Amino acid sequence: MTDSPVVSNSSPLIALQQIGQLDLLEGLFSRLMIPPAVAREVTPSVHLPEWIDQCSLSQPMGSDVLQASLGPGESEAISLALEVGSGWLILDDRPARRLALALSLDVIGTLGILLAAKRRGAVSVVRPHLEALVEHGFFISPDLFDRVLRSASEAGPRP
Numbered sequence: 001m002t003d004s005p006v007v008s009n010s011s012p013l014i015a016l017q018q019i020g021q022l023d024l025l026e027g028l029f030s031r032l033m034i035p036p037a038v039a040r041e042v043t044p045s046v047h048l049p050e051w052i053d054q055c056s057l058s059q060p061m062g063s064d065v066l067q068a069s070l071g072p073g074e075s076e077a078i079s080l081a082l083e084v085g086s087g088w089l090i091l092d093d094r095p096a097r098r099l100a101l102a103l104s105l106d107v108i109g110t111l112g113i114l115l116a117a118k119r120r121g122a123v124s125v126v127r128p129h130l131e132a133l134v135e136h137g138f139f140i141s142p143d144l145f146d147r148v149l150r151s152a153s154e155a156g157p158r159p
Helices: 010-018 024-028 036-042 072-084 094-102 110-119 127-135 142-151
Strands: 006-008 032-034 052-054 088-090
Touching (some): 006 010, 006 072, 010 024, 010 036, 010 110, 010 127, 024 110, 032 036, 032 072, 110 127, 110 142, 127 142
Parallel strands (some): 006 088, 032 052
8 A cells, every 4th residue: 555654552452363364454544653652551451463563653742633632552653653654554543543643644544444445456355354353342333334344345234
């Protein structure tokens, strides 16, 4: 999708690991980076593959990020994306996404990753992955579930 570095927050990594699809990220992005706070947050549930680089911030977080009352992983992920000129920032949390978009970052979430993987032929269908995410406690509103299926040309209501 891009040759620029891509930064991820913890929730997409955990969600993709839970459904056995973490490797989709390696196929979509040439370089994936995470800040130390994300590494700490995912360590209990995700064994980080060597193609994910942990990178520390070289500058303090900006006041926009600090004032946003986000979690440490989200704050550091947004700050790292700004610092390295990230091609994409992978985030699911709505307040973090709003801030990232306000800071002119390109944002994609777990569901967007699945759609991109289908478009590139890395997965043939999206529905089973959406269902698996829901089974693992990942919240997807019925409307969003249906919109993702329509985007994937797999229209049909959520079971």
